[in-house]
Amino acid sequence: MSGVILKDIIKRYGDVQVVHGVDLQIEDGEFCVFVGPSGCGKSTLLRMVAGLEETTSGAISIGAQDVTNRDPAERGVAMVFQTYALYPHMTVEENMGFGLKMTGHPKAEIKEKVSAASKILKLDDYLGRKPKALSGGQRQRVAIGRAIVRGPEVFLFDEPLSNLDAELRVEMRVEIARLHKEIGATMIYVTHDQVEAMTLADKIVVLRAGRIEQVGAPLELYRDPDNKFVAGFIGSPAMNFFDGTVSGDGVFVPGIGLTVSTSVALPAAEAAVIVGVRPNHIVVDPAGDTHTVDITESLGGVSYVYLTAKDGSRLIVESHEEEPARSGATVGLKIDETSAMFFDAQTELRFR
Missing domain, CATH: 2.40.50.140 (Nucleic acid-binding proteins)
Structure with missing residues (x-):
């Protein structure tokens, strides 16, 4: 597993600058949550780490490697999206192993890795089902399982629970927290829900208008905010x-x-x-x-x-x-x- 370092990251779309000189260090094995209101740049920042958005200037390192200009497949990351992005004609087992199949891994190795991931996520009873026969929470677990099977250095989550109802969101928060504890991987998680941030994070990065307002542990930000924005955003109900x-x-x-x-x-x-x-x-x-x-x-x-x-x-x-x-x-x-x-x-x- 590896840490992630962002150094003076800037993102522009034409003349519009949406990320303004972000500096951040995420330690190896840390669960880091980007949180902030809609339009603050948190998903854009995550997509730059994944390589799905070009970095206008600055540097991104994963482990000891500068990956700023590398293709997504060469960065050693796996991303879990808000939409599950499962193939409807494939079974759970086939969906989870599809990435390894496309890269030419042996069938026995794929089966072994899918089996290990399904045990972690309690999907053994669903491996033969297709996505239409699964609940929303089960589909999201399959999407997470597909990421685990790839064995990435860094897991990236882009608002993965937004499509779930309230009860399932609570259940999946616990699942993701348990997953992080079990596999110890570096995880970066984007959400606008500060309750998710407080529940899951080792480190919270509060963003506003493409800038970092404050970085710290959940209770540190709650008890000792630097400004009115952080004080009002962290804590439910709001200050x-x-x-x-x-x-x-x-x-x-x-x-x-x-x-x-x-x-x-x-x-x-x-x-x-x-x-x-x-x-x-x-x-x-x-x-x-x-x-x-x-x-x-x-x-x-x-x-x-x-x-x-x-x-x-x-x-x-x-x-x-x-x-x-x-x-x-x-x-x-x-x-x-x-x-x-x-x-x-x-x-x-x-x-x-």
Whole structure:
């Protein structure tokens, strides 16, 4: 297996530049997830690693080899797409072994590798079936199995779970995590779903508009984001943001009618800042009467209370009460001030 190094990667389509000087090192055996909103360049970056997109400038190395200008077949990678791309007239076994068959591998070797992959993915009972007789999750496992059989140095996943329903996505996340643990390969995984990123990754790369915003372990990004974008993108439900003004006692937040104290070094008094508070760091105070509950999502062990603040802004509060506030109620809020984050109103960089 091998690591991947991207050095000053730039991608242009004509006069439009979509990837801006990306530098990144992915260690051997690491599970790295590219995450970000649609159009941020994550799939383009993955396709450049695969060789499916030309690199305008910069260098891509896999292991000790510079593969920037090599054909996809010479890079030692295998890609799993959002669409399963299975041959409908072939059985599962034939689909999984087709790549090796086309490169002239002996039948016995193909059978051995397909058998080993099918055991890992629990596909032994389906080897004789054709894709139309499989569920979506089973088809995706076949697509992953086809990649395993090739024995690549690096696995590339391009939003492989997007076509599955919610239950299957959870199941396949566990399967992919188990697969990585079992075979120990370097994996690069693209998703817009930050829950997938948090679940699977050793390392998350947060992208926006073709640039890396921050790189780190999932909990590192959650607890210590560099800027407002990362803070709002990592975590579900998303962080609440409020406009605030620096005062002598901390930051006054007119939207919620509270002053949030902090030990963080902030600009001079009267300066505008942004205050970020996660839903699990706010508590609903039933005795208050300053905010209106719009709707409450009761999910069993946890509820999410959606409120309209006194200035008309919206916020979400995570509640573990057996009887959470109901729609139409007016309530107050209490904030865990030690967990609040503060961002520059202009640059959106975090004050630390």
